[in-house]
Structure formats: structure tokens, C-alpha cells
Amino acid sequence: DVKVTQSSRYLVKRTGEKVFLECVQDMDHENMFWYRQDPGLGLRLIYFSYDVKMKEKGDIPEGYSVSREKKERFSLILESASTNQTSMYLCASGYRGGGRYSPLHFGNGTRLTVT
């Protein structure tokens, strides 16, 4: 089974801190994604990456950046955390094969609280 591991389940940070959320997948997937989940809003895409060192903005990239130095690892960075970034963050990975994309595989999420 595909495993997507997010390094922290719960995180509490102060306003203004730089925050790193780490995600590692073990299936050699090309594509990796960061979503945030908020009640009533569903999942919104922050950034995604389709290859090492490649990144694309999603729907809500403001206040975030990402890093993909290795294929298995995709990091989300909050440059200066703010209270409106308190949320559940979900990492996902997937691949393309035979001309089709696989379903996405998700990590268990990181619940970030910014105080």
C-alpha cells in the first residue's frame, strides 16, 4: 500500500514564526499536492509539484511556499504564520501511467494552530 507520511499530527505555532510541514511518500510518485481543509470549504489546493524542483501554484498560494528537492519529499512552508492559517493541512501523492492519472493517496493530515 502507498504510504504518505506527514511528520506532525498536531502543531502549535506563534504568529510570525516560519513553519515547515513535511510530507514523504514511499511509492515513487511524480505528483505531490498540498491541500488545506476548513469546515464548510472542503479541500483547497495550495501548491502542487509534478517533478523534483518543479512547483505550481494552486488556488490559494498566498502566504505559502513549497520545496521539492527529492522526489519523495514535498515540504510546505509558511513564511510568517498568521492566525488565518490555522487549519488542517493534507498532503497527497499520485502518478500518471498508461495515459491516466492514479487516484490521489493522502496523508493523515497536520492540524496546525497559530496563536
Place this chain on the structure above:
Amino acid sequence: AQSVAQPEDQVNVAEGNPLTVKCTYSVSGNPYLFWYVQYPNRGLQFLLKYITGDNLVKGSYGFEAEFNKSQTSFHLKKPSALVSDSALYFCAVRDIGRGSTLGRLYFGRGTQLTVWP
């Protein structure tokens, strides 16, 4: 642009009764549709997908979904609900455009299913 709508925030059903969680979609081109389930404090788990072929798609845990092109719907169904089916359900559509969109998923807002004993 691709989008999905889940018109019900909550669905309540008695154990043993059939359940339906509704989803409608809007896409340019052929739709690639998915259902995911999220249990408390967990990530999303893939349930089933529709790419092409039969309009009735079978998935995990006894769930199935019916694709209806004329109504642009992809409702999730189960003939007999279990208490353990209580969870948050998300419908999603895949963007199959070329270039940088690269297969990203667009999610609905989610429907909380509660199955009571």
C-alpha cells in the same frame, strides 16, 4: 473550469436503510469523477472512480456510484448503511487539461454522513 457541488452538508440515515450522498459536476470535456471518505482525524481514503464505461461503479466497503451524464450527477450509494459508515464524504473531479494542471482534483465541500443505530 471544473467544479463539483455537494448540495447536502449532512445526511442522516438509519442503519440498514439505503443511503445516497449527492454530487453534481461541471466540466469541460469528459469527466473523471471520484469519491473519497474521511474518518475523524484521518486523511482522505479513495472509495471509487468513474473514468469511462458502465454508469454504475462499484467501490470499497460496499459503496457504489451512479454516473448520469444528462443530469451531470455522480451520486454515492449503498444498499444497506452501517453505523461504521458515518464519516465525511467528498466528491471530486479531475482536471485532465494539458500543461500545468496535470491531473489535479477539485473537491466538493463534503457531506457528513451519520448512520444511527
